[in-house]
Amino acid sequence: MSEHTTLSDLEAARNNTRDAAAQLESVETIESASDGQRQIPAADAPATEEPADAGPAIETLSMQQALNRALSETLEADPKAMVLGEDVGQLGGVFRITDGLQRKYGENRVFDTPLAESGILGMSVGLAMAGYHPIPEVQFDGFAYPAVNQIICQVGRMNYRSRGKLPMPITLRVPSFGGIRAPEHHGESLEALFAHVPGLKVVSPSSPHEAYHLLKFAAGRPDPVVFMEPKSRYWQKGPVDTAGTGYSPEGARVVREGRHLTLVAWGAMVARCVQVAELAAEDGIDIEVLDLRWLKPIDAEALAASVTKTRRAVVVHEAPLTSGLGAEVAALITQHCFATLKAPVERVTGFDVPYPSGDLEDEYIPNIDRILFGIQRVLEYRRG
Amino acid sequence: MAEISFPLPDLGEGLIEATVLEWLVAEGEQVERNHPLVEVETTKSAVELPSPQAGKVVRVYGEPGDIIKVGEPLIVFQVPDDTAGIVGTVPQEQAPKRRVRLTANLDED
Numbered sequence: 001m002s003e004h005t006t007l008s009d010l011e012a013a014r015n016n017t018r019d020a021a022a023q024l025e026s027v028e029t030i031e032s033a034s035d036g037q038r039q040i041p042a043a044d045a046p047a048t049e050e051p052a053d054a055g056p057a058i059e060t061l062s063m064q065q066a067l068n069r070a071l072s073e074t075l076e077a078d079p080k081a082m083v084l085g086e087d088v089g090q091l092g093g094v095f096r097i098t099d100g101l102q103r104k105y106g107e108n109r110v111f112d113t114p115l116a117e118s119g120i121l122g123m124s125v126g127l128a129m130a131g132y133h134p135i136p137e138v139q140f141d142g143f144a145y146p147a148v149n150q151i152i153c154q155v156g157r158m159n160y161r162s163r164g165k166l167p168m169p170i171t172l173r174v175p176s177f178g179g180i181r182a183p184e185h186h187g188e189s190l191e192a193l194f195a196h197v198p199g200l201k202v203v204s205p206s207s208p209h210e211a212y213h214l215l216k217f218a219a220g221r222p223d224p225v226v227f228m229e230p231k232s233r234y235w236q237k238g239p240v241d242t243a244g245t246g247y248s249p250e251g252a253r254v255v256r257e258g259r260h261l262t263l264v265a266w267g268a269m270v271a272r273c274v275q276v277a278e279l280a281a282e283d284g285i286d287i288e289v290l291d292l293r294w295l296k297p298i299d300a301e302a303l304a305a306s307v308t309k310t311r312r313a314v315v316v317h318e319a320p321l322t323s324g325l326g327a328e329v330a331a332l333i334t335q336h337c338f339a340t341l342k343a344p345v346e347r348v349t350g351f352d353v354p355y356p357s358g359d360l361e362d363e364y365i366p367n368i369d370r371i372l373f374g375i376q377r378v379l380e381y382r383r384g
Numbered sequence: 385m386a387e388i389s390f391p392l393p394d395l396g397e398g399l400i401e402a403t404v405l406e407w408l409v410a411e412g413e414q415v416e417r418n419h420p421l422v423e424v425e426t427t428k429s430a431v432e433l434p435s436p437q438a439g440k441v442v443r444v445y446g447e448p449g450d451i452i453k454v455g456e457p458l459i460v461f462q463v464p465d466d467t468a469g470i471v472g473t474v475p476q477e478q479a480p481k482r483r484v485r486l487t488a489n490l491d492e493d
Contacts, residue, residue, distance in 0.1 A: 091388070094470045094471075096386060099386065180471075180472030180473055180474070181472055181473050182471045186472060231472075260490060275480040276480075278480070279482050280486055283485055283486040283487070283488075284486075284488075284490075285486050285488060285490075368480055368481065368482050368484075369482060369483050372482060372484035372486060375486060376486055376487070379486065379487075379488035379490075380488070
């Protein structure tokens with residue numbers, strides 16, 4: 001990841017946090033007094049409640065349950081963590097991600113806000129300045145727009161503006177992407193918008209296991225992370241190894257190995273690309289699926305490693321084509337693999353129109369056939 | 385299973401309360417969206433309130449003749465945990481379908 005900001009810069013930022021925390025000793029603390037040091041729940045450490053000899057703690061959870069568990073454990077481990085947003089308290093969230101958290105951790109740490117996203121993010125900035133670790137939720141992707149000024153001008157910049165004195169350890173949860181036949185403003189894909197903002201990190205989990213570990217990891221960062229939850233994948237269950245043995249939350253991840261072509265995806269599109277890879281195998285095409293996971297910073301090394309091997313790449317996303325994150329992925333692949341690429345990187349994406357609600361979303365979201373067509377175009381390409 | 389409480393909605397024209405005339409559903413009953421729930425009377429008129437959602441009725445508040453203020457609990461539903469939320473539907477997992485076949489000559493690899 002030489003050309004791009006890497007996760008290793010988190011170390012420097014983490015030191016900043018400690019320095020800032022030391023200067024903020026006079027800040028009021030909530031409930032149990034904190035020593036001013038951030039307790040970072042280590043994503044790869046065994047869960048403390050598990051006996052050492054219990055073996056791998058693999059459970060079958062939905063992403064909804066996995067996220068709820070991750071939030072609960074974060075609130076448990078980090079006395080400065082707080083959850084705020086519309087209906088996250090008493091109701092437990094419209095997707096029930098925060099179900100039961102207010103009962104367990106009280107109204108001071110898990111609370112409902114007014115219906116004003118700029119206020120939710122503004123409050124989070126203030127809380128972060130005062131030494132807390134807010135985990136705000138905007139109820140739907142489309143409602144992040146009213147908070148864009150706070151996200152870009154405050155959340156992304158405060159650490160820079162204050163020369164590292166006021167880091168913004170904010171984890172902004174955004175139920176994202178389409179797939180649930182919801183009305184307007186409830187199916188947006190904002191990753192390119194957030195990834196373009198200096199100071200923000202952007203991540204999207206593709207499975208319950210990823211969701212559990214990436215949320216705990218993100219919540220432990222000293223920098224703001226936009227956490228894009230694929231809402232169409234909230235309910236499907238999958239194995240979650242809460243101990244996280246051998247799991248690394250950083251960079252991209254190969255979901256399925258293959259030789260002929262790399263499918264690059266994130267969020268809800270990962271599961272679809274795995275389906276496509278299985279279908280392509282019937283035709284004798286061996287496809288590698290790369291779950292990008294971090295959309296800022298992008299793991300350019302993993303992209304290069306995969307496409308150097310397969311020499312062909314298709315990137316799939318739900319957001320519109322023009323200036324979508326697929327363009328960045330294509331540019332990175334081209335830059336690293338130009339000499340060996342068999343064909344230009346193909347993009348299979350949504351269209352350059354506002355996200356269509358309801359029944360039309362099947363026509364908009366890349367489906368299996370559109371992805372297969374994209375693969376075919378790459379396979380057919382001949383130079384000259 | 386989760387419980388969702390539905391408060392007496394703003395019935396318009398600055399009305400702040402309504403009197404329960406008759407419950408049209410009973411506790412334990414499964415109702416569909418838009419099914420009539422209750423007849424209430426305001427100072428303007430008597431109206432039937434349709435159900436805002438599908439679910440099993442867990443509790444109803446107020447006997448006929450009782451006054452309920454706007455915003456106070458009216459009815460509580462029990463809904464499965466996989467209800468999509470306030471909008472949208474839970475996507476169904478389907479076997480992948482395809483119409484496109486891949487053809488490639490990979491010999492030169």
